[in-house]
Every structure is written in C-alpha cells, then in structure tokens.
Amino acid sequence: MATMNAPTMERRHLPERRAAVREGTTSMSAVDYIAMALLIVGGLNWAMVGLFDVDVVATLFGAGSPATRLIYVLVGISALYSIWTAMKMGRRH
Numbered sequence: 001m002a003t004m005n006a007p008t009m010e011r012r013h014l015p016e017r018r019a020a021v022r023e024g025t026t027s028m029s030a031v032d033y034i035a036m037a038l039l040i041v042g043g044l045n046w047a048m049v050g051l052f053d054v055d056v057v058a059t060l061f062g063a064g065s066p067a068t069r070l071i072y073v074l075v076g077i078s079a080l081y082s083i084w085t086a087m088k089m090g091r092r093h
Contacts, residue, residue: 032085035078042075 028036041057048054061067 031081035081035085038075038078039082041071042079045075 045056048056055063057071058064058068061071
C-alpha cells in the first residue's frame with residue numbers, strides 16, 4: 001500500500017499578508033487620519049458656503065469666535081500637511 005505525503009506549507013514559505021509589510025504600501029498614522037478628517041470637515045463647510053451661503057463652523061461656534069478661528073487654522077495646517085505628504089509620496093515613486 002502506497003502512502004502519499006500531503007504537501008506541507010511551512011510558515012516561512014507563505015507570503016506575508018500584513019498590509020504594512022507589503023512592498024510599496026504604508027499604513028496611515030494617527031496624524032494622517034486627523035488631517036483627513038479636518039480636510040473633510042473643511043471641504044464640506046466650503047461646499048455649504050458655496051451652495052447655500054451657510055458657514056456651518058461659524059454657525060456652530062459663532063462668527064469670529066476663537067473656536068471658529070482655531071478650526072479654520074487646523075484645517076489650513078492639515079491641508080499643508082497633506083501637500084507635504086503628497087510631495088513625499090511622489091518623490092518615492
């Protein structure tokens with residue numbers, strides 16, 4: 001009676017499945033997620049200003065208040081950070 005050895009797949013021969021280890025990809029950091037969220041808030045606010053002439057941030061926190069100005073500054077900083085990240089990614093390829 002002949003026996004047949006089942007093919008074995010040792011761990012060292014399996015391809016790595018983690019996204020961060022794959023060649024050419026990197027995971028997003030917490031700063032990247034915060035910048036993306038702020039850019040989405042800023043983009044939606046500008047859409048509301050353009051379409052309906054309603055500044056949602058100023059409506060929620062008061063026109064010209066320190067909180068409104070802080071949100072606008074944070075959105076601007078996140079835009080600069082995203083430009084820097086895009087330039088960094090472009091140089092890598």
